[in-house]
Amino acid sequence: MSQIYTYEEIAKHNSPDDTWIVIEGKVYDVSKFLDEHPGGEEIIFELAGTDATENFEDIGHSDDALKILKKMYIGDLDKASKPVKVVPKVEVTRKSDENGGLLVCMIGGICLAIAYYYLND
């Protein structure tokens, strides 16, 4: 018998090195596939720990994609469990955005200090 996972259990696997997703009631561990995905890793990562059936089917993936998916199958979704809210853990792009924000603040601060210096001359 295959392993059954609840939404709650699946939701715990939402980081870049541990990514599970659900497609059509089946659970897949796609961690190792993320960086090979032709559609980009972020698009899957944003759905980490959730049911991605609609998103997967909307794209109209090929039979090849389905074959790759089959290899990553780890079990079935417990359909009696309730979906939980999942927020992906640490996104690479978000991190650099934060650094960008810090840089803007620092430059802004320096400009203010210079303006203050000259205005008070």
Ligand code: HEM
């Ligand atoms: C986790 C399971 C997935 C597998 C195994 C997979 C596999 C693939 C493969 C093999 C392709 C190349 C085209 C094709 O053969 O159909 C592809 C393309 C693509 N996939 Fe996925 N995919 C997965 C999940 C997703 C999800 C959840 C999304 C979107 C929300 C997505 C979005 C895309 C997009 C946008 C492309 C088109 C890339 C392009 O042609 O520029 N994929 N995927």
